Amino acid sequence: MLKELSIENLAVIESAVIPLADGFNAFTGETGAGKSILIHGIQAVLGQRTNKDLVRTGCKKAVITAVFSPLKDETKAVLAEYGYETEDDELLLTREISADGGSIGRVNGKSAPAALLRALGETLVNIHGQHDNQILLRPERHLDVLDSFGGDTSLLEQYAHEFQQLQSCARSLNQLKKAEQEKMQRLRTLQETIEEIGELDPQPQEDTLLDEQYHAAARAEDTAELAGGICRMLTDGDENLSDALVTAIDQLNRLASAAPDAAALCERLKALNIELRDISDEVSAYTTGQLSPAEFAKLNERRNAVNTIALRYHTDADGLREIYADAVKEVEAIESDSNLLRQLTDERAERLHRVTELAKQLTAYRTKLGEEFSRRVGEELAYLNMPRVKLSVELTQGKLTPNGMDHAEFLISANPGEPPKPIAQIASGGELSRMMLALKAVLAERDAIPTLIFDEIDTGVSGKAAQKIGLKLRALSQHHQVICVTHLAQLATQATHHLLIEKHSTETSTSTSVSVLDRAQRIEEIARIMGGDDHSALLLQTAEAALDAAQESGQGGRK
Secondary structure (H helix, E strand, C coil), X not given: CEEEEEEEEECCEEEEEEECCCCEEEEECCCCCCHHHHHHHHHHHCCCCCCHHHECCCCCEEEEEEEECCCCHHHHHHHHHCCCCCECCEEEEEEEEECCCCEEEEECCEEECHHHHHHHHHHHEEEECHHHHHHHHCHHHHHHHHHHHXXXXXXXXXXXXXXXXXXXXXXXHHHHHHHXXXXXXXXXXXXXXXXXXXHHCCCCCHHHHHHHHHHHHXXXXXXXXXXXXXXXXXXXXXXXXXXXXXXXXXXXXXXXXHCHHHHHHHHHHHHHHHHHHHHHHHHHHHHCCCCCHHHHHHHHHHHHHHHHHHHHCCCCHHHHHHHHXXXXXXXXXXXXXXXXXXXXXXXXXXXXXXXXXHHHHHHHHHHHHHHHHHHHHHHHHHHCCCCCCEEEEEEEEEEEECCEEEEEEEEEECCCCCCCXXXXXXXXXXXXXXXXXXXXXXXXXXXXXXXXEEECCCCCCCHHHHHHHHHHHHHHCCCCEEEEECCCHHHXXXXXXXXXXXXXXXXXXXXXXXXXXXXXXXXXXXXXHHHCCCCCHHHHHHHHHHHHHHHHHHHCCCC
């Protein structure tokens, strides 16, 4: 619980150390004394947003410190999660608000982020202000209230987990579907590539080898043609050198008959003819080994085909082979994605079925919960002097959401026989306050938060209804520490711990003090609330009687 609240330079409060007790703590004071500043201070120390305007005029900073003890396991778990430790089962929270707008949080003297203060606050304090009545007027909040009443969140947590998995699966499926059209176009392109290059079936470095073979074949044909011409000149043509030499040799033989010394020339010419034929034979070797026209045409066709496709893909024969291999792999990947698409489609259908079934279970659970909730709130409303008001929970089903497929709305029937209507159409301000207190009372039965703070829960009520609110707060204080800012005597008299907030003004400054009242002081303050500053003996007696009666009735307050 909140044991002590210390405030320095917060708005009109210059300095105040406020001790708080177990049970029902009531704060009273004149309008404008600064009661709301207490709530702002507690909200600030619990990590809520702060405003530099809260700093007292002329001061550099405001400092709010809160001491909590003993601590529940939920609070200790938050501290452990953030790496903080506690000693003596006590927690010291501090928030400094600078006049320049900055703020610093501390946990047991150690610097701490506002997120930690907020997380701790959710386990320590539940604050109800007048704006919280809007929960009743906003149907979108009603399902959360109903689930809080249930307490057991295991089914909702299971559903939320499955719903998250369904959303993840659906996102993946949508992404695959969105890319499917592009992939199909890509697949067609890849298949054309595979077909074209696969039909060509280029071999390693084939373009280079084909070029070499082509040029070699072209050279071989030129060589054969040239060699053939030489052979024809030497030995094969109509007017070849070999035949001419034979004729010359024959003439030299005839010459040698008349001139014997010419015989040597004849022998030399015979030797030259033999050399000529040898040369012709060797040259003739160059006329063989060239490709046939058909073979050369085939070689040229293959070379053109390889070069044309290589040029189209801006690569060579080896590059074509890589493109082909990569295309095959990519096609396999796309086909694998298509398999994944089918798998995800099946998975989504399975998850949707599972989530839908869990949503139906949630609906059945909430339907029973709504009946119990309506009954319990009805009992509380009857106790709070609203016996004719009946609250019902209208559950309707829609699309699946992270919280199920249910939409909840609290409806009330103000009088017997009247059909239930939305709360906003019927309830007055005072009725809203009592309805909210009824909800708090019902939820508090299952709420582990140790401290409940009510800021003017009595707005718009008086008389017997106010007395019932006081009794209800007294009953709540038997299981929670209750802190209430009030302006009604019916609530103040029920408190087990009464504190007065007073404003003191001079010509140059205004300040607020907070003091704990003893019995005599309580009687005077209750008399002031009842009748103003004119504390007649009769009014004081009436206040004392009211205090005694409230304390006695509070002992038997309904729990």
